[in-house]
Amino acid sequence: MTDEQNLKRLEAIFSEQLNIAVPARDTDLIGEGYLDSVMFVDLLLVLEQEFGITIPLEQLEFDNFQTINKIADFVESQAVGLE
Amino acid sequence: MSIEYTNLSLERLDDVKGLMLPIWERRWGEDFARAFFRWRFFERPLWDAALAYDGTCLVAFLDSFIRRCRVGTQIIPIRQTADWFCHPDYRPVVGIKIMRMMMDKPEPMLVVGGNKNTQNVLPRLRWHSLPDVPRFVLPTGSGVMFKGLSRLLRIPTSAFPSALGRLPSFRVFGGRRGAAPNGTGSVFRLRDSESLPEIAPPPDSCALGAVLDREEVDWLNKAPDAMGDFVWLVFSIDGSPMGLSLSRVYEEKPFRTAKLLHLQATDPSAAAYDWMIKETAAFLAECGAQWITAQFGDPLVLQALEKTGYRKKRDDQKAFWWNHGQKPPNGPYHLTWVCGDESVMPFPD
Numbered sequence: 001m002t003d004e005q006n007l008k009r010l011e012a013i014f015s016e017q018l019n020i021a022v023p024a025r026d027t028d029l030i031g032e033g034y035l036d037s038v039m040f041v042d043l044l045l046v047l048e049q050e051f052g053i054t055i056p057l058e059q060l061e062f063d064n065f066q067t068i069n070k071i072a073d074f075v076e077s078q079a080v081g082l083e
Numbered sequence: 084m085s086i087e088y089t090n091l092s093l094e095r096l097d098d099v100k101g102l103m104l105p106i107w108e109r110r111w112g113e114d115f116a117r118a119f120f121r122w123r124f125f126e127r128p129l130w131d132a133a134l135a136y137d138g139t140c141l142v143a144f145l146d147s148f149i150r151r152c153r154v155g156t157q158i159i160p161i162r163q164t165a166d167w168f169c170h171p172d173y174r175p176v177v178g179i180k181i182m183r184m185m186m187d188k189p190e191p192m193l194v195v196g197g198n199k200n201t202q203n204v205l206p207r208l209r210w211h212s213l214p215d216v217p218r219f220v221l222p223t224g225s226g227v228m229f230k231g232l233s234r235l236l237r238i239p240t241s242a243f244p245s246a247l248g249r250l251p252s253f254r255v256f257g258g259r260r261g262a263a264p265n266g267t268g269s270v271f272r273l274r275d276s277e278s279l280p281e282i283a284p285p286p287d288s289c290a291l292g293a294v295l296d297r298e299e300v301d302w303l304n305k306a307p308d309a310m311g312d313f314v315w316l317v318f319s320i321d322g323s324p325m326g327l328s329l330s331r332v333y334e335e336k337p338f339r340t341a342k343l344l345h346l347q348a349t350d351p352s353a354a355a356y357d358w359m360i361k362e363t364a365a366f367l368a369e370c371g372a373q374w375i376t377a378q379f380g381d382p383l384v385l386q387a388l389e390k391t392g393y394r395k396k397r398d399d400q401k402a403f404w405w406n407h408g409q410k411p412p413n414g415p416y417h418l419t420w421v422c423g424d425e426s427v428m429p430f431p432d
Contacts, residue, residue: 030174030175030176035175036174036175037174037175037178037179037200037203037204038200038203038204038207039175040175040176040179041175041179041204041207041208042207044179045207057180057183057184057187060176060179060180060183061086061176062084062086062176062177063084065176
């Protein structure tokens, strides 16, 4: 799957599954308050289900979840690890 | 942003104090605060606390007590979390991460209560919900009317004149206490852990319930004076110890009040609990308590509480269980206020 496909899929996850309208792919999801604790845990669950990845404890870092762009990079890196 | 995760140690005590005191809304003097934090965090029997630092700044904290519990046929350590806090600038990632770190530890985990956020997050972290744990109150003095009034008017009880603190307690149950089941009963107040007899609930008496031990007696007996008195009553029938009640008598200015924290018995029955609850209530009323609160999830205890005159409150507590994806044990849950830091709440003003 290309980066663009992942990005579109993530945008759909935010708008359709998490009901969060994110203005742009580089919007700071945490700093601007789009993700609270409940939504963040929901996001982790959805990422694991939708992308077939497991998010290890050591990867729970700000940098991996700050923007849709960064989440896409993170999902990509985890998916590569599965191959 | 580079976050360092570590465990609580004595040299980090001041950091925890600086973080938690504003959250607890306490303005204690330095000496008392240090003594309290040392006792609360470092002198208890088994514990573990996770901290997250951004540089030298403590930004998140999660505490846990590890207590022996009866789980079906076994007595095993259960981790009970408390004081889960993350600075707003570091939510949600750091706060969730320290909980996930705790969940990776080997012991099963239990939470009773917690705020709305905790109640919303834990099921999403795949914790199992247990049956709600009801709360009760037994009026034992006319001070309870002022307590009700304070809630109605949304003012603290401390707004009432201090002279009300001298109101006598009722002579509960008209001076007639409950009878011990099947024999001659006796009760003594335990002063030190050396005199604690073996009073463990039998196998399969409950799916889950704390088993108090000498270490817990020693810790609570070392509590700062401002915490009030922890009252341990040992119940015997025909000279054989069969039950234990733990309560706390403390000030809710200007009144004295009490919490019935825990009951455990070698042969749990509604009759045994009925006797223990009545004796304990009478003792606490004699200590000047104007009302006694209780929190129990065990159907046998609920039956005895209601028979004794305890009234159910409206604030049932949520309970959650985590054991690495395994389902919770089946059966009655003997959940009490001996869970996390509930036995030592509220803290002194």
